[in-house]
Amino acid sequence: MCNILHILRYSSVLCNILLKFSLFIYFMSQSSSVLQHVGTNIRSLRDEHSLSQQDLADRAGVSRRTIAALETGQVNISLAKLDAIAAVLGVDFRTIVSAPEHKEHALVNALAWQGEKEESKATFLASVPSRSQIELWTWSLAVGESYVAEADAEGWQELIYVLEGELTIQFTDSSRTIAAGSSFIFASSVTYTYINSGSQVLKFIRNVVY
Template identity: 50%
Template sequence: MTQQGILEYVSDNLKRLREQHQLSQQQLADLASVSRRTIAGLESGEMNISLTKLAAIASVLDVSFAELVSSPAAKNPHIHQVKTWQSANGKSFAELNCSAPAQQQVELWTWSLASGEVYEAEADPQGWSELLYVVHGTLTLTLDKVQHQLGAGSSFVYASSVPYRYANLGTEPLLFTRTVAY
């Protein structure tokens, strides 16, 4: 899945869902705390957005993040395998593998970071948590300015309502899974 592919899915799904809810672009923008320009750019397939802001838009539209970013033709609504983030050089990525209903939603992600790559995340809404499992390499997780080193085979659970950062400070590729519950 290319970054262009996911933008097309978001564009089509966003327009359809916004119209189903009878919301103008401005109304949706106000409810999701983003600009109208952001909504217009997403609907035209020309704008990228943070995963956190995309999740806020999905929440306003009363759908899961996975439904917003997945192909409308997907046969199983809980299996996605959609690449949602890619570094500028293409060596690092995040892929939403699957999701399952929970109190609201649970998502399983695969993350790969090349040596020296970093992903900065905005704080998620209150009540969200993450469970990480490192498959290969060493993940440097920064939460509220405190670094945690997680080696292969390590797990870590935290409330993601603070800004956080994933970094691969090692020399080998990093592969980890991320489970998000909200």
């Protein structure tokens, strides 16, 4: 039987916070730099709201020079300040850091913060809308073990991030294998099974969004 280590339940007021920060996990090698998109998004949204760089800076509590540098991809801003800019522009954090083609349900996979050293970084992996609550789980499955899940209610979703091993999710007509360091989003309103078909203990993070 699977070993469920921890279950944390968050109320609706924490949904946005959890979506932003529970997914800032270890850097994935295929990540694209957030600075590729932030500048374009800020310029576009600022134009939509008829705001000058100074107007946006004043409302977000940053300098005009910071806004100008962001729009040309020349500055690495703190997550809190970037969130404040997004709020002034009337969008969520995901929208400000994502490529323009990403829609509501998105594996974003964007490098959102880079420290002075290469090993220091934060990657925003994914985002989905939520109505009321999010559950954050850590799971482990021994080699050859599986867990059969009942279908959730319509509208429920899961965000998976594999820490160690390899997770196979079996659906009725298909399956998906997720390697360590990779993410996956799926609608959980169907029957599915978690399977550890690898050669080592499987560990993964599971976010249930509804």
